[in-house]
Amino acid sequence: MRLDERAGVATALEVRDLSVELGRRPIVSDVRMDVHHGGWVCVIGPNGAGKTTLVHAIAGLLPHSGSVRLWGRPIEELGRRERARSIALVPQLPVIPEGFTVEQYALLGRTPHLGLLASEGPRDLEAVASALERLDLGWAATRRLDTLSGGELRRAVIARALAQEASLLLLDEPTTGLDIAQQLRVLELVEQLRTADGLTVISTMHDLTLAGRFAHRFALLSEGRVVAEGTRAEVLLPHVIAEHYGARVGVIDDGTLGWAVVPLSGPER
């Protein structure tokens, strides 16, 4: 299915009764989720709520019950490679291979586009060059990954996902470990890609302020269940956060500073 055909289907991802057990322990239970084509849904929730497991299940990487449909098609129907051409995953803790250049690393994103024993053609090199350019890494193509800063490395992982040319981008904690400027930069780049390419984005995030500013809809996961779902105004409410995170927060929304979640406990200095 081509991207322009998909645009006709309003729902990019439809998840119904999705449950995942790991070692007989339920990690994710009966999740229902709809993601509109071109939308950005953020999965939030306390540590251990099952966010990463949910993302991996959506990517088809974990055995699960229930159904996951991608532009109307059950993901089980998609072949391994076809699935990887549709869904790109940026994991929370990517494994960084030793002694690889940025370009060699981003080329891995072309794997689902290549025949099993084929090697990359000009079309693949072009896709990689363009992905690196768009993530401001063109200058770093021949640099070794281990010479990059944390922010550059995160962008290299996203460049790999972009080179995959999938229309659903799964970002698991894309801002972890980055300073505030790099967090904003990564999320702004994702937003640009989303609007320019019509990508659909699902991310997990801990920073509720950033989540609230970038995503359109939110699914609050607690103990493996979706306990709240909807827009920022419907989900990111002080009492909801207090109940599921066990933290006292305030939500401000004024004309000058914009929207933010602020912690209210702790000593005020």
Place this chain on the structure above:
Amino acid sequence: MSGPDAAGRRVSAGTRATVLGVAVLVVAVLVGMLVGPVRIGAANVLRWLVSIGDPPPGMSEQQALILGDLRLPRVIVAGLVGASLAASGAAYQAVFRNPLADPYLLGAAAGAGLGATIAVAYGPSGAIELTVPASAFVGALVGVGLAYGLGRSTLGGRSTASLVLAGVAVASFLTAVQTFLQQQRSETLRQVYTWILGRLGTTGWDDVRLALPSVVLALATMWAVRRLLDVIEVGDLEARSLGLHVARLRLVVVIAASLATAAAVAVAGLIGFVGLIIPHTVRLMVGGSYRSVLPLSMLFGASFLILVDTLARTVVAPAEIPIGVITAFVGAPFFIAVLRRNRRAA
């Protein structure tokens, strides 16, 4: 700055290493052909090589025989064995994602040794060219399978050392069984014993014929999947998210690497550490991508073993040092260096 320029520079790094590798191989072959108790002379060797085996004028029949029936097959077998062990090491390192994986340390070589011993001691004596490699291949697979299974199940799985610890335990056990079988069959003892210490001393064209089909098949397979080995470098989960059938690739590569190991062991006995020394040295030259590491390991592995073999039959001539002694002499310190580097990284 990117695109063609980047690709261009990457190619040139690999090209430089390839040119160097070919040059070293040519030198190694010449040295292997030249060095020996009977002086033949560089000019004669070159002329003989160029005339593809026809004795050039001025060369005695004996000299031609030495080149054709002793030195050439020995150089070829050493090259095949070196390429096999180095490529298998690189391939095991890729699919187990473990920088210390090596056919010798993994138990693959010991398994192949046991398999070959069973074939020599108990197999039909008529079809030894067939039973020895086949039995060595099965043994190599059993060795790797045991080491991998043990490393994952009992020793906590993920750490780099656990696979090697399991491999060493498996290798010791299989070697013990092998020694026991040898003692039971003392009439074949000498035959097996000389072979176990890494013997290229009795190499002839028979050995070339014995090793060549498996080596070609195994190396061609590893060569074909070298790009996919890069994908495994990002770990199973991410490799699967990129559409790779990781388990299937791992199985194919382990079978190919074990086949190459078995062929090497069947003609040359147990030679350790080549699979460690060569791939890591190649990585220092061209980085971590298996597109370059795998082919260059074959190239440099071949040269390395040809030169080591030449050294082994020269140092204490007319006697020979087992090749495995020399590779261990270089390889054991190398192993410690890799281990230390890996510790620091972790």
